[in-house]
Amino acid sequence: MSREAAVLVMAAVAALLIVIGLVAWRRRSKRDAGLSVPVGDAPDGATTLMRSEGLYVATTRHDDALERLAIRGLAFRSRVDVTVTDRGVALDLTGQPRIFLAAGSLVSVGQATVAIDRVVERDGLVRLAWTTPEGAIVDSYLRPQDASARSLADAISPVVPATPISPAPQQIPGSDA
Numbered sequence: 298m299s300r301e302a303a304v305l306v307m308a309a310v311a312a313l314l315i316v317i318g319l320v321a322w323r324r325r326s327k328r329d330a331g332l333s334v335p336v337g338d339a340p341d342g343a344t345t346l347m348r349s350e351g352l353y354v355a356t357t358r359h360d361d362a363l364e365r366l367a368i369r370g371l372a373f374r375s376r377v378d379v380t381v382t383d384r385g386v387a388l389d390l391t392g393q394p395r396i397f398l399a400a401g402s403l404v405s406v407g408q409a410t411v412a413i414d415r416v417v418e419r420d421g422l423v424r425l426a427w428t429t430p431e432g433a434i435v436d437s438y439l440r441p442q443d444a445s446a447r448s449l450a451d452a453i454s455p456v457v458p459a460t461p462i463s464p465a466p467q468q469i470p471g472s473d474a
Contacts, residue, residue, distance in 0.1 A: 322367070325365070325367045326367045326372070328367075329366050329367045329368055331431060332366060332368045332429050332431055332433060332435070333368065333369065333429060333430055333431065334368060334369070334370045334371055334396045334429070334430075335396065335397055335398065335399065335402065335430055336370070336394045336395065336396060336397070337395065337397045338387070338395060338397060339380070339382045339384055339385060339387055339397055340384050343382035343383060343384040343385075344382060344383045345380060345381070345382050346381045346382060346383060346452050346455075346456070347379075347380075347381040347444075347448075347449065347452035348378065348379070348380050348381075349378075349379045349381075349441045349442075349443055349444045349449050349452075350376070350377070350378055350379075350441070350442055350443045351376075351377055351379065351439055351440050351441040351442045351443070351444075351449075352374065352375070352376060352377060352439070352440040352442065353371070353374060353375045353376070353377035353388065353390050353437070353438075353439060353440075354374060354412050354413065354415050354422060354438040354439065354440055355371075355374065355412050355413045355415070355437070355438050356368055356371040356435050356436065356437045356438070357412065357413065357435065357436050357438070358435065358436070359404075359426055359433075359434040359435055359436055360436070361436075362409065362411055362412045362413070362424075362436070362438075363411075363413060365413050366435060368429075368435075370390070370393045370394065370396060371390070371396070371437065375390040375391045375392070375393070376390070376391045377389060377390050377391075377439060379439060379441070379449065381449070381452045381453050381456065382456070383400075383456065384399065384400055384456070385397055385398050385399040385400045385402070385403065385456060386398045386403070386425065386453055386456065388437075388439075398425070398427045400456050400457070400458060401458065402427050402428045402429075403425070403426070403427050403428075403453070403456060403457040403458065404426040404427055404428060404434055404457070405424075405425075405426040405457060406423065406424070406425050406426070406450050406453040406454055406457055407423075407424050407450060408420035408421075408422065408423060408424065408446050408447065408450055409422040409423075409424040409438060410422065412424075412436075412438035413438075415438070415440070417440065420446055420447065421440065421446050422438045422439065422440055422446055423438070423439040423440075423441065423446050423449050423450050423453070424436050424437075424438055425437045425438075425439065425453065
């Protein structure tokens with residue numbers, strides 16, 4: 298095979314892989330189009346408990362850290378400013394409107410080591426489980442950079458209701474559950 302033919306074969310394979318990736322992302326986006334995030338500011342009078350800068354890693358199906366959801370506003374990795382208030386958690390992702398997760402929508406908070414394609418030191422991620430406006434429970438993963446994951450999880454913990462006020466979890470479109 299000549300050098301030109303080899304280059305053409307490699308270019309065709311690369312183009313095919315890009316097309317497959319785009320088709321897969323489009324299908325994922327269509328599957329998750331029914332899910333949304335609560336956009337807005339914290340209620341007036343909310344007291345700030347903690348602010349932290351870090352990285353937003355992903356949002357996944359609840360208890361399925363390897364199944365990314367393509368929810369508009371949370372589909373891609375980004376820098377994030379997290380503001381914990383007595384009424385919920387605000388996420389300011391670069392280039393996105395502010396997301397405010399009211400205390401009543403929070404289900405649980407904890408630490409994690411793995412999410413999608415990110416593996417960090419033991420308990421280096423914060424896993425925040427919350428209910429979408431449509432009633433599906435999802436997990437969002439944050440990697441604090443100016444504080445420990447433990448301190449951010451501890452700051453959020455008192456804001457999470459003892460028993461979630463959210464409706465019963467619903468099946469996420471495309472899930473096997």
